Amino acid sequence: MNTLSQTQPLSEALSDRDDWSRFTPKQRLIRYAGFVSAAAVVAWALGSIDVIWAWVWDSPAQMADLFGRMIPPDPSNLPSILEAIWQTVNIATLATMIAVVVSLPVAYIAAQNTTPNRACLWLGRFILVSSRSVNTIIWALLFVAIFGPGIVAGIVAIMFRSIGFLGKLLGEAIEEIDRRPVEALEACGASRFKIVLYAIVPQVMPAFFAVSILRWDINLRESTVLGLVGAGGIGMILQGAIDTFNWPEVATVLLTILALVIFGEMVSSFLRRKIL
Secondary structure, three states, X not given: OOHHHHHOOHHHHHHOOOOOOOOOHHHXXXXXHHHHHHHXXXXXXXXXXXXXXXXXXXXXXXXXXXXXXXXOOOHHHHHHHHHXXXXXXXXXXXXXXXXXXXXXXXXXXXXXXXXXXXXXXXXXXXXXXXXXXXXXXHHHHHHHHHHOOOHHHHHHHHHHHHHXXXXXXXXXXXXXXXXXXXXXXXXXXXXXXXXXXXXXXXXXXXXHHHHHHHHHHHHXXXXXXXXXXXXXXXXXXXXHHHHOOOXXXXXXXXXXXXXXXXXXXXXXXXXXXXXX
């Protein structure tokens, strides 16, 4: 071992070396140019939107005043609120169940290793992209115009939105399966139905349950706002309370929605522990 390195102070040993730098001058220049470009884009974005800054600075006082009007919550309309919450749970549950059934064939044709042909592959992916590219509120507005106000429009809107989510994740799970069981059944001359039933389904069942539970949890949250556009659920009471400036009732509705979300999270966690 070098005796000089043992006796020489660390500061002197470091001073004997060339200055170390993490980035080269060219890399630093590129990084600084990126930072400046990002700052310019943010400044341009803020300048291109119509922001009334006086309202922004006044927002803390307005929020304090609004929350002050919500206290104490008014439970006088609690029976109607609980009935609307039950409708919300039904909307999320029924829509998830229907979406799961519909998404299975879509996921099957959208997966590259199970699709019958190229046309079916692009059809399945078109359905998935179309479903996920439209927000739930937009679907609800469309189906309220078709079915009229009520929970039917909400169920169909949530279902259409969920098909893309479920089909996308289930299709990816199908594409990641182990091909050896499939090849073994094919070598034995098994039919396509038996290959799917005995080689593909057992491998994707954990993903199927996990994705279905997750989507139900998401739908429970999304269904709380469908009433804002007339698609049923607790959102209709919330919109009515806001329109009439009944802030104590708004507080009651918001607390009920919070309790519903916590309930959904508890149910989802319980189902994951029991099934997965």
